[in-house]
Amino acid sequence: MPAKNATANAALALILMLAQFPALADGFLKRDGRHIVDESGDRIILRGMGLGGFMLQEGYMLELPEFGTQQIIRSEIEKLIGPEKTREFHAAWLDNHTTKADIDAMKAWGFNSVRLPMHFGLYTLPVDQEPVAGEHTWLEDGFRRTDALLAWAKANDMYLILDLHAAPGGQGNDINISDRDPKKPSFWDDPANQDKAIALWVKLAQRYKDEPNIGGYDLINEPNWGFADKADKNGCAEKANSPLREFLKRATHAIRAVDKRHIVIIEGNCWGNNYAGVFDQGVWDDNLVISFHRYWNYTTPETMVDMLALRDKYDLPLWLGETGENSNDWFARTVALVEAEGIGWAWWPLKKIRYNNPLQIVPNEGYRKLLDYWSGKGKRPSREQAEAALMRLASHDVRFQNNVQHPDVVDALFRAAHTDQTVPFKPHRIGADGGQIRAADFDMGRNRHAYYSLKPANYHVSAGGERVTWNTGLRYRNDGIDIGTDPDGGAFVAGMQAGEWLKYTFSVERAGRYTLLTDAGNDGLSVRINGAAVDPAGFDLHAGTNTLVVKAAKEGVDLRSLRFAPLGPSR
Known part of the structure; x- marks a missing residue:
């Protein structure tokens, strides 16, 4: 067969395969046994992207692994340019990291959903900063930005999934992913942190209960905590997971008091993968989805056995809620693996200062000099130099039109996942x-x-x-x-x-x-x-x-x- 005909046939096969699942949003998503369906009853494969680095900065995405958490990053920036200019930098970052142009591009590439990793601090004050203990001060910034993102998703007929990525106090010992300060009580140590998280979910549910383009509520990202054994730092050997189970149930019931329709997504311990004990008292809601996360695993069917058994035992849909940070070959084989089982996915992340994502942030030379200073390889910049470099990063370098696009990554997720051509x-x-x-x-x-x-x-x-x-x-x-x-x-x-x-x-x-x-x-x-x-x-x-x-x-x-x-x- 001539190569051009083989390529055309491969493209036709891909189109026919994708046509099994509607590309456009059609009302509220819901659970139908082991599947996610829309309001017409058609099965939906969520093909999404997580906006890592947007509301929550992680050190590695900025080539600052030694800093790790967002609060340390901000503290180090404050030492160079002061608190007021640091707030301006952070606001500019939020303004420019993800815009309508990013969501438009995602739609054009083939994505039908967006996962928003939320930092609670954009929506409410930390427990220890509340003027009145036990009350919740609401901050408009986070809600305003979520509204804008929802509007862009709706304009592209896409679903927006809300993910509490950084919970009050921090939900794990992998502190970078939740911006946790280990010197303060964690999410699990202080009930007030859990109360605040639930109050936030109720507030979000009240705001979005009538929005069909909200795909679901991902209650808490990647809990990783040793409840029974502190030596089991990330909860991978946990057998009961009682505190996690009780929080998930309590949050679900609170949401259902105001929102009966949206899917509620739950994650197990051990970065979302340990569900031991979570369903020991049964499934507590008829519109739940089980999320699991996958990084640096083999891409063979054997690696799916446990999650498929969980799906079949409890008759609940699975969703690969976060994955990525690997090669194109791994990307294609992972998508093929889960989609063969009717399971959707959300990749991680859309962009960072590195090449293995659809978009790459290319930082200015001034920021490169900052990296040299922070890593001990260069001299301290002046306040003016540091401010100029940081503001250019946040106002220019991070914007879609200035990012390098990597079509090979997009090809791996959508075409190469379904053909050897x-x-x-x-x-x-x-x-x-x-x-x-x-x-x-x-x-x-x-x-x-x-x-x-x-x-x-x-x-x-x-x-x-x-x-x-x-x-x-x-x-x-x-x-x-x-x-x-x-x-x-x-x-x-x-x-x-x-x-x-x-x-x-x-x-x-x-x-x-x-x-x-x-x-x-x-x-x-x-x-x-x-x-x-x-x-x-x-x-x-x-x-x-x-x-x-x-x-x-x-x-x-x-x-x-x-x-x-x-x-x-x-x-």
Whole structure:
């Protein structure tokens, strides 16, 4: 089959597959046995994106892992520019991180839902700052921003899922994800923190009870707490989970007093995955969804056994409520794994200062100098320099139109998840006088189909051991091929190992005989054209679509360019 027909057939198969599930929102979502359906009764596969870094900054997203929590980040910024300018920075960040342009783009890419990780501090005061103990001061900023996000989602016929990501006091020992201050009582240590969280959910339910584009209420993100054994810091060995169960039940009942229609989403202990004891007293609501989170696991059916058993035992839908932070191959295989079971997903995150998400924030040079200072590699900037760098980051760099888009990530989630076919990363055309392909622009698709890498993804949770970096250059694209950077900023394939290979789909203007030259020379490389092994010194190309596979036969091959030169008519 010609390559162009194969690609067309793959695209048609993908369209038919996606057509099984409505792309447009049709009223309130609800549970129907093990499935999520809309008001017409049609099954819905939620294909969503989590807005990590928007209302809650985590250090790693800003290349500040040593700071971790948002409150430490803000404290360090205050030391440079003062409290008032720090508040201006934070407000600018919230104004610009996620705008209608981001949501419009998500819709165009194929997403039908958005998960909003909420920081409680945008909606209400912390317990220890309330003027009157036990009362709740409501802050308009968080509600206003949620209203705007809902309006953008509605304009795109998408669902917005509300997620309490940073709960009052902090809900786990992984403190970065909830902005927890370990010197203060946690969410679990002080009942007043839980009361405040429930009051917030009631307030949100009152505000949005009649909004069908609100997809559901995700009650508490990734609790990770050892209730019975403090040595079990993240609650992964917990057998009863009684405090978690009681909070989930209490919050659900409080919501139901004002909102009977919206789905309530629950998460287990151990970052959302340990449900031991949660249903020991039965299922307490008829419109619940079980969320689980998945990071750095194998992508085989065996890894789903426990969650599927939970779904079947309690006749409740599953939702992969958060996942990501891996390679494109892992992305595609994870989506394929869960969608085969009718399970939707929400990826994490939309953007950060790194390449393995749909959008990448490229910080200004002043911010880079700030990073050097904070990491001990550079001198302290002046107040004016720090303010200028931070405000440009928050007002310019973070905005959609200034982000780098990564189509390979989007391709992994929506196309490559459902086909082994590959597509060009960029259009490649070989004219009558020949032409050149940049080596880093190999096809998009899964490992063993678009390329072959010995380290295609990070599986350290399943496999044990240290994390694997699938692209040691940490740039350009998110596949399991190492990408280097030339002095002029250009990207190249770096250090290919023996047996690794790259595939390119390209068009040829005129059939004929060609030679292939690489900047690395052809020693140590084997070449296949249209599936057949050839001598790179001379081979035939037909007019139209052709494929090239270049394989490393030795260790440490760097590859920058592939140049085709005409030799004459085909033999």
